[in-house]
Amino acid sequence: MDKSLTTTLLFSFFLLISLSVSSLAQNCSSYSFTNNHKYSTCNDLSQLSCSLHWNYYPSNMTADIAFRKTGASTSNWIAWALNPTGPQMAGSQALVAYLHSNGTMLAYTTQVGASGSMQPASLNFGVPNISAENEGGVMTIFATLQLSTSLVSTNQVWQEGPLSGDNPGQHPLNAQNRQSVGTVNFVSGSVTSTGATTTPKDRKRNVHGVLNAVSWGILMPVGIIIARYLKVFKSAGPAWFYLHAICQTSGYAVGVAGWATGIKLGSDSPGITYNKHRKLGITIFALGTLQVLALLLRPKPDHKYRLYWNIYHHTIGYTTVILSIVNIFEGFEALGREKNWKKAYIGVLIFLGAVAVVLEAVTWLIVIKRKKTASSDKHVNGVNGYGSRVQQTA
Numbered sequence: 490m491d492k493s494l495t496t497t498l499l500f501s502f503f504l505l506i507s508l509s510v511s512s513l514a515q516n517c518s519s520y521s522f523t524n525n526h527k528y529s530t531c532n533d534l535s536q537l538s539c540s541l542h543w544n545y546y547p548s549n550m551t552a553d554i555a556f557r558k559t560g561a562s563t564s565n566w567i568a569w570a571l572n573p574t575g576p577q578m579a580g581s582q583a584l585v586a587y588l589h590s591n592g593t594m595l596a597y598t599t600q601v602g603a604s605g606s607m608q609p610a611s612l613n614f615g616v617p618n619i620s621a622e623n624e625g626g627v628m629t630i631f632a633t634l635q636l637s638t639s640l641v642s643t644n645q646v647w648q649e650g651p652l653s654g655d656n657p658g659q660h661p662l663n664a665q666n667r668q669s670v671g672t673v674n675f676v677s678g679s680v681t682s683t684g685a686t687t688t689p690k691d692r693k694r695n696v697h698g699v700l701n702a703v704s705w706g707i708l709m710p711v712g713i714i715i716a717r718y719l720k721v722f723k724s725a726g727p728a729w730f731y732l733h734a735i736c737q738t739s740g741y742a743v744g745v746a747g748w749a750t751g752i753k754l755g756s757d758s759p760g761i762t763y764n765k766h767r768k769l770g771i772t773i774f775a776l777g778t779l780q781v782l783a784l785l786l787r788p789k790p791d792h793k794y795r796l797y798w799n800i801y802h803h804t805i806g807y808t809t810v811i812l813s814i815v816n817i818f819e820g821f822e823a824l825g826r827e828k829n830w831k832k833a834y835i836g837v838l839i840f841l842g843a844v845a846v847v848l849e850a851v852t853w854l855i856v857i858k859r860k861k862t863a864s865s866d867k868h869v870n871g872v873n874g875y876g877s878r879v880q881q882t883a
């Protein structure tokens with residue numbers, strides 16, 4: 490009884506603390522603007538430490554707005570946009586601002602293209618006035634918007650990204666940059682944000698990640714470990730070969746599905762390109778396919794070309810797995826959130842690495858022992874296979 494009461498009290502206490510901390514951290518109504526700008530309505534936006542402030546005049550449907558970003562860097566651009574076509578970047582009617590290297594704060598309007606381009610252009614609605622300022626890490630865009638009925642309540646998008654030279658460059662694709670979208674109603678004063686909800690595209694990304702991490706990132710390395718170390722145990726017989734084949738073929742089958750989801754994701758997101766991730770993915774898929782095709786050309790074990798085929802098979806195999814692991818980490822970067830996935834995968838890699846190290850040591854012990862017994866028996870034949878394997882290993 491006492492215990493649960495204490496727990497409840499403690500819980501409410503921490504809840505209160507965290508509530509007051511978060512309202513302290515974000516309270517747009519406590520900001521004051523230079524030039525005595527006063528806004529009757531304001532809303533903190535859930536991502537990228539931004540807030541939107543405005544006065545709306547129903548008589549002429551204009552809104553004077555201020556879009557404010559705290560903790561702004563002068564090597565970044567900021568943008569805020571209305572998008573009647575959807576909760577997305579493409580098609581946005583945007584206001585952009587950044588500090589030009591000549592010291593001027595530039596502010597202009599642009600219609601964001603499907604590729605994310607932000608060339609100055611006039612909007613589908615009037616913007617009779619736009620300016621921007623940068624004061625002690627706070628960047629603000631001031632503008633007057635001539636709204637229409639359909640624009641009074643619509644989608645809003647906001648963004649921040651690095652400058653490349655004196656032009657806006659591609660923004661990062663972190664969780665915050667992807668979720669900085671919501672709605673605004675200039676009349677009622679309400680603002681919503683998609684916030685942390687997972688969109689269908691997020692789910693597709695997750696499926697893509699799981700399929701590829703499990704296939705290329707786990708099944709294939711396990712298959713290699715099986716082939717490399719199980720061979721040594723004579724008692725296991727040819728089992729290693731079948732286990733290896735099962736791992737690699739199921740890995741390849743799941744991997745092809747994962748690869749296809751990646752290609753689909755890429756073509757569904759014009760303007761968002763993870764170039765390195767994409768190129769690596771295509772390379773890995775090509776190498777994996779080559780590996781499958783090479784099985785058809787595999788010479789018999791005693792064929793004189795079998796050694797070369799083995800070297801080829803091992804080289805492509807190891808290259809594929811190493812590139813896959815690199816690309817899985819590229820994928821985690823693109824995913825942004827889901828830090829736990831990265832940790833889990835690192836855990837799996839450490840485990841596989843430890844298993845490989847132990848088995849490597851055991852293999853060497855066995856091979857050395859066999860060599861000794863073999864040379865004392867003057868019976869070299871049985872050792873040959875392992876001898877050549879060790880040579881390749883070294």
Ligand SMILES: *[C@@H]1O[C@H](CO)[C@@H](O)[C@H](O)[C@H]1NC(C)=O
Nearest residue numbers: 512513515516517518519520
């Ligand atoms: C925000 O700040 C204003 C003025 O400082 C204050 O009156 C208001 O209660 C604050 N709102 C919240 C939610 O803390």
Ligand SMILES: *[C@@H]1O[C@H](CO)[C@@H](O)[C@H](O)[C@H]1NC(C)=O
Nearest residue numbers: 546548549550551617633635
């Ligand atoms: C719209 O109306 C308000 C108040 O009536 C006025 O202050 C503002 O200048 C007007 N804006 C435009 C662009 O006409």
Ligand SMILES: *[C@@H]1O[C@H](CO)[C@@H](O)[C@H](O)[C@H]1NC(C)=O
Nearest residue numbers: 589590591592593594595655
């Ligand atoms: C800085 O460059 C911008 C863009 O070229 C130009 O519009 C602006 O007038 C320049 N400002 C100064 C002080 O030269």
Ligand SMILES: *[C@@H]1O[C@H](CO)[C@@H](O)[C@H](O)[C@H]1NC(C)=O
Nearest residue numbers: 524617618619620631632633
């Ligand atoms: C435009 O904004 C600037 C700076 O906020 C202000 O000085 C100017 O009076 C405004 N012009 C119009 C036409 O509203």
